[in-house]
Amino acid sequence: MALRSLSAEVSDLCIGKPELKWIAATASVAEALAALKASGEIYISIWICSQNAAGGSCVCVGKFSAADVILFLCREENLADPFKALQTPVCDILPKGIPIVRRVAPNSSLLEAMDYMLDGTQNLVVPIQNQRFNYARKKLENRQQLSSSCHEQHECCWLTQEDVLRFILNSVGSFSPVTTYSLDSLNIIDRDIMTITHNKPASSALGYFHRAITEQKSVAVIDEENRLMGEISPQTLAYCDETAASAIMVLSAIDLMAYIDCGSPPPEDLMQLVKTRLEERNLGGMVDMMDESIHPSLLYCSSSSSLSSDDDFVSGMSKGSSKGSSRNYAAGRCEPLVCSPRSSLLAVMMQALAYRVSCVWVVEEDHTLVGTVSLAGILSVFLSVADGMHSKS
Secondary structure (H helix, E strand, C coil): CHHHHHCCEHHHHCCCCCCCCEEECCCEHHHHHHHHHHHCCCCEEEEEEECCCCCCEEEEEEEECHHHHHHHHCCHHHHCCHHHHCCCEHHHHCCCCCCCEEECCCCCEHHHHHHHHHCCCCEEEEECCCHHHHHHHHHHHHHHCCCHHHCHHHHEEEECHHHHHHHHHCCHHHHCCHHHCEHHHHCCCECCCEEEECCCEHHHHHHHHHHHHHHCCCEEEECCCCEEEEEECHHHHHCCCCCHHHHHHHCEHHHHHHHCCCCCCCCHHHHHHHHHHHHHCCCHHHHHHHHHCCCCCCCCCCCCCCCCCCCCCCCCHHHCCCCCCCCCCCCCCCCCCEECCCCEHHHHHHHHHHHCCCEEEEECCCCEEEEEEEHHHHHHHHHHHHHHHHHHC
16 A cells, blocks of 8 residues: 555656746846746746747756845945845756756656655745646737747646655555554664854854755754754745845844744844844945845745644743853744654654744753754655565565
8 A cells, every 4th residue: 555655657746736836046036036026935946948940849857945145245245235136047046966856747646755755855836737737828929929948837737756755655554553653763864953042143053044944954053062942944034025134244143033033023122133234244235135125035934833743742842041151042933843852753754744844953851953854854764665665566
């Protein structure tokens, strides 16, 4: 049963998926940012289209979020004139290295998709098999004499690790008893974690923030005793606007968390502090950008302080220490999701899917940080089970 469910085709997961929101790779960062805000999504796809005698073709080369803009503006060469930086082609700011998007055929197996995801792919681009849509598109092209390359990307959706795990959840009982095993026993706790002490400049973690985007991880904000106080994640930054770049450059880690606090504009005193420090560094362009921003930094965040359902101790996040910080962090607002090393795989999986996060922090009872469990780590367990079943069959 488990092997059969993982042998499904990726097209089975695309039912009801919306068509990709997209922008051309030649567009400026400013244009991509405007398209992103208009889309109502936190990511849009980036496409390169070519024209040739055969009618042209389009290739998805990446995905774009506000987090990419924020970290781009934090580059030393962009601080003095952020408005000029926003005219850079959007393809120039995409992460380099292993492609984080990959196109696959609709009849590709789920097992193949999981292999790609464990190799670093974040989004699988899948053509939508919809005859009614294709017929309507061709009529539109004939009427307006539009190139097929202009519309090829509209025929695609994309799948994420979260989509795959939600699909597996429908048949999770067939993977028993492995789903009841603890994280410790499964050896899937990632101890290669990125941390920053709460009173350190947030800018000192810029390298970590870039890595967090490419690896779908988060940066832990800790106290001097390695206790988890909060996190700065790609998802958090993706729900901010571009002015968060200014906050990263002049605030401490703990104050940055307060600046991008959940669901509300930054505190007025923090905004003024950011402007004052920018002016002290002669970064008037960043101040102008803050003044011209219509919408202050807002983000989505789950107020998820609870531990996995099978944990027998109470989350201490609301009691997390902010000793020594310049202000108290509102711990009841944008808390990171945490679990115990003894939590079961299923409990952590359900927890991550419920709050739509890419990783869950693993902490001891005193909130000492142990590591993280990622969606990729959970996927690896199911893939290992399937490989074991296949070898026996």
